[in-house]
Amino acid sequence: MDLRIKIADSPMSGYQWLVVSLAVLLNILDGFDVLAIAFTxxxxxxxxxxxxxxxxxxMSAGFIGMALGSFFLSPFADKFGRRPLLIISTALAALGMLMxxxxxxLESIAFWRIVTGVGVGGILPCTNVIVSEYANKKWRGLAIAIYAAGFGIGATLGGMSAILLQETYGWRSVFLTGAILTGLALSAIIIFLPESVDYLLSKRPKNALQTLNKIAIKINKPGEWHLISETPPQQKVxxxxxxxxxxIKTTLLIWLSFIGVMSSFYFVSSWTPALLESTGMSKTHSQSVxxxxxxxxxxxxxxxxxxxxxxxxKSTLILFTxxxxLAVMLFVHSSALSVALGLAILVGALMNGCITGLYTINPTLYDADYxxxxxxxxxxxxxxGSILSPFLAGNLLQIGWTKENLYFTTAFIMLAVSFTLFLLQPKNN
Structure with a gap:
């Protein structure tokens, strides 16, 4: 009997939703930690x-760290387990915020933003995979959507804390708050978060069967679960x-899709408050947008x-791109605060929906062992994309580009992504 099939086909237990909730919590803190720099x-x-x-x-320093963390730390999750890497990565994020x-x-802030980003970059692939593995077929899309929504919640809390804390305690208090909250989250995952079932079955570390059966009891799916008798061929991660x-085709297409969506989203979320303030909008109003x-x-x-x-x-994701x-092109022409706020909500909804879509499709493209x-x-x-877009935007502004030029370029990139996604063929959906 395969516990993965049982999880996929059975109703979600309370403990499975707890696992999703822990991933949501981590993504909330990722949003807070990453975009704290935008509001300060x-x-x-x-x-x-x-x-x-x-x-x-x-702004780019944190994204550089995230790229390094995602690219270089994620193979360790396949080798040593999702849970150990999550613990290490969360500790790094907390340390970066504290320092x-x-x-x-400038140099010291940039360095510790990279460290924070490395931690966040190690968190994201693990939490994305764990949510996908612990959610059943019926609720997997919604579970990943709730997980992805956490980033926006964290970014919103980051903006609110920036407004409330900066005037009294200065910009550093925003980062101290993030460090404390991330440290508390670290304690929660050490206590409650289980290992990936797919990791236990595909890699079979020491005491894998005992761990598997303990997890099965926690998720209310007890039974005679066994590892397959014949050892599968192990390929190097x-x-x-x-x-x-x-x-290769799938890899290149999903990479291009991620680059396009991430560059667009992080430009809009990182630069919008500063761009609006530079064109005459008050600090409070620009941060509200x-x-x-x-x-x-x-x-x-x-x-x-x-x-x-x-x-x-896939079809929903193409529609969102x-x-x-269209929403970005409308947003750049908004002048009244009420209109700007409404369009900002629409832009954020559609772009983060695109990220959710990529997170939903991404785990379906690869086998469990890698x-x-x-x-x-x-x-x-x-x-x-998220590294280059804030940095490139600053340099383009320096040589005379207007905010209209930047937002229209963003709209074109999202159109290009829709074509890339059209060519992508997930193995299962």
Missing amino acids: AKSISNELNLQATHIGTL TYFCSS SVLRLFERDN GMAISLGGTVGSLIFGFIVSRWSA LLSA RSTGVGTAIGIGRL
């Missing part, structure tokens, strides 16, 4: 007398497997999750 950028710039290119560098609190120079004949994008992201993830319970994830391009490697590498490669 102006204050940091004023204190350290930084230019637009410097702020772009700080940013003590920073007083390597990114080179993603370029085998059967995988930034939070509206994050709030919309939360709503969009959930909407995507409900839609994919009825329709194909097309609508994202799934974290495939998922993590795709996310890591996608971070190239």
